[in-house]
Amino acid sequence: MKNKKRLEEQFFLWIMRAVTASIILVFFLILLVILQKGWRALSWQMVSEVPEGGFYFGKSGGILNAIIGSLYLALGSTFLAVLIGLPVALGMNIHFVRKKRWVSALRFLLDALWGVPTIVFGAFGFAIMTYFHLRASLLAGIITVTLFIVPIFIRALDEALRTIPIGLLEGSYSMGATKTRTAYSVFFRQALPGFISALLLAFGRSIGDAASVLFTAGYTDQIPHSLQDPTATLPLAIFFQLSSAIPEVKQRAYAAALILTGIILFISLISRLATRKFKKNIL
């Protein structure tokens, strides 16, 4: 009997080890493939110049247009998503805590929106644009991307806020704090790691999505100078170059993928380090 339990423990322990290892393996395989295929095309020129004539046939130039475009787009939409999402998520857990039915309806709605494919958001954005006779632009891209990352951001933060014990809320209230003060100086601090995760999730989705920006932000070889300019993005740079038949261009697609992955890893690392200081206060 004792032996059987031990065997069972061992069995599940090894299953866990195996799946964990396979996840790490997949991560490194992805890195390895883009490194191996892309590092030769990666050069200073690649990250510091915009495409020149004949770039898409293997001539010289870089993808600075897409790097800058992606950063503008992702930072802009993540900023908007936090601006909209933070009050909503805090409100769902503090101000409207008495309206349980309303809040769970909202959760359901947001989950449904999370599941909607981004191309649908792209099509929606495109429809709005044609209605107002707008052309593809950075602004249209930011709005479309914001629309699909807001539900992600809210729900991810909401899940973190839901784990906060009600005793903390009572503690804050019992000292006379208002709901809003409790929300921003207690709940927000307590949920800071969850907030960072939600932020990274939203940022990662916004910088990595191709479908929603295809029709809304467009594509251009120039760096955008205003919100009305069409904007190139890294995922589309990968997409266009990868579909080329020319080996040099294909290689550049992998280099672009490498840059995209690098940006995401860099931002993740920085934000984790930056919030380490605050983490010690958490219950």
Place this chain on the structure above:
Amino acid sequence: MSDNIISIKNLKVDAGNAPILKNINLEIPRNKITVLLGPSGCGKTTLLKCLNRLTDLHPQLKVSGQVLIDGEDIFHPKQNITRVRQKMGLLSQKPFPLPMSIYKNITYGLKIKGIKDKKQLQSIVEQNLDDAGLWEEVKDRLHAPATRLSIGQQQRLCLARGLAVGPEIILADEPTSALDPISSRKIEEKFLDLKNSYTLIAVTHILRQAKRLADHIVFIYLGEVVEQGTPDAIFNNPQTAILKEYLQSGH
């Protein structure tokens, strides 16, 4: 001033269709320790939470009746809830320090009151940590996170932050249930010190603790006040069968 700081009139609390408190009428004496005694689930905690309107947090609770504190009805719709809550310090079953430093845990309530002067804040922090019996243990690490304190220290920190807002009443909901005997004893000793300047209302189901602390005991059973009186009357001369049974099984 009357001798009763709180008077509860026809207080009823319902959760859905189930009554939690049925028509409570109670007077709480000033500068005394009143102990709410009773088995688990009898409504002690709910009664305590009605007193500073933490029942607002729970949508399923329907509250009716009156709670008069210094003659003011706290459930009056125009009542200033911040002022009502700052009249009371709360100790919960488990301490919940705010996610900030020890120092800021105490200044939190003060800043709500609008106190900004640094020197004044510093002296209030020191005074209240001292009153809660924590100053000597934390004076060198006031800016360390409150969560690094032991659970007994956290509970005294929660007492200190409650005292800092200058309340008249201290509400304690089984304040020692998560603590070891030594930490519990420290809290109990503090309570006996504090009753000179505060009115204390403590919920407990530990009979010995009730005996040690109480000036006035209210025995609650199934949402009703069954019996109340001095510890002597309650423990040595119980009137009702249910209290007799409770006292017997508790020993």
